[in-house]
Amino acid sequence: MQDAAIQAEGLRKSYGNVEALVGIDLEAPAGTILGLLGPNGAGKTTAVRILTTLLPPDGGAARVAGLDVVRDAARLRARIGLAGQYAAVDENLTGRENLEMVGRLYHMGRAASRERADELLERFDLTDAGQRLVRTYSGGMRRRLDLSAALVARPPVLFLDEPTTGLDPRSRIGLWETIEDRVAAGTTVLLTTQYLDEADRLADRIAVIDHGRVIAEGTSDELKERVGGERLEVTLDDPRHAEIAISALAPMVDDRPTCDGTNLHLPIRRGRGAIAEAVRRLDTAGVGIDDIAVHRPTLDDVFLALTGHTAEEAAEDGRPPDAEPREERAAA
């Protein structure tokens, strides 16, 4: 892919003797979403900071929108938008003043900044709140304002560090839709998340990171295949029919089926249409069923298979997702 919008090779970064990144490679073609999935402390924020020119890497190289994050940092800043892990908005300004200020700092001019601010407030359902001080906003409203601030200059590449952490489910879905809109309009997005469903829903490709390295990379489906394919789960009316059911379903099955009581677990090749076909075959064989479902592995299963622990468990080792920002500073 000659014009990857985000491309990183061997990025390394340590804080004192904490190795935050130990050589990560990333790539996102233009117009796609790359998900960086990992538990707390995995190195997601560090990667975002390097890619947004905030932190120089100790080693490796990265290009964003065709520009080197170290050498072309000044020019690159005009082409990226960042919504950091904590909503970075000024509490003592109104929503509108916040967006106007960001517009002015992108050098958009007074009138253009004002117009863009109004446009974004409307798009993010903040028109009424736009005249209020941000300190009166709810968490979800701050997040939306923060994301609009990242969009002010219509940047071709957008970095979102845990954009939905701490949001209620409804705001979360709203934010997902906005992100999808941006990508449909051609924006490239790098999104970090601790939530498997979020990466699954949004990301074209996912890089799973743990302890500063990429431990797996691929589409959500590719990752799931690494923990085995899909499974047909059948609950029989009568456990004595297990033998008949297994032989009826044999043409569909990929691997050795297992059976406990009335429950059959059958690894299958492809999920699509599997239920209809299975029901037909069982019906023909005269086997009554109580329930039937296809189980698709979740990214949780992926994480477990790759690291030996689930993402949530790892997160519990660290600080909780909505903990106060840390106080320590990087002196690069």
Add this chain to the structure above:
Amino acid sequence: MSALAYALSDTMVLAKRSLLRIPRAPDLLLSFTVQPIMFVLLFVYVFGGAIDTPGYEDYTDFLMPGIVAQTMSFGGFVTALGLAEDLKKGLIDRFRSLPMSRSAVLAGRTLADVATNTISLAIMIAVGLIVGFRFSSSPFEVVAGIGLMLLFGYAFSWVFAYFGLTASSGESAQAIGFIVIFPITFISSAFVPVDSMPSWLQAIAENNPFTTVVDAMRALWVGAPAGNDIWGAVLWSLGLTAVFAPLSVARYRRAVSA
């Protein structure tokens, strides 16, 4: 637009932002309006009777240049608090990801301090005049004194900018500022004549640049002999700025929000 024009425009945008918050966060407002009034009144009425100031009409004439200089040296705490808060809230990360001037966040804040210092200064002069302070110099010298105070306050805003970017929180930035600057302002000619101090302390007080600044103010406002103090005060102010502005900007360029 040229890079310089952008830098100026960025600075103005951020200075405006800093000033907008003042009427909206009244706790800050108190500290640079009510606090200076309180200091003037306390010193004049509590210590005024006990401190001998030969060569001055009364203690108020002696005190005003000193207490004004002290207030100016603390005006920059708004910058320290603001920067520490911006770091904590992630705003510094946002600013640093924008294609804006690398010095604008600091220049905007320190510039806003000049505005708030002007307000403090006006309030203090008004209160001083009410409790009996009289200028005994030419109008030009009075204005020059005001200019010197704003320059001196500006220099200290950069010192506070450095504290704000270095400390772990707004409170600790303020505490560092207080612990470092408070003694410097007291072991000087600001509140008592230096020759009333124990001799070892006199040596410190006489060589304290803050004494130079206060003596320069006495020359400009109440016609005390100036010596080289006025130039000394200007040089100290420019020197502090020349040291702390680049230090703070360098710090800012590497600062990463919590």
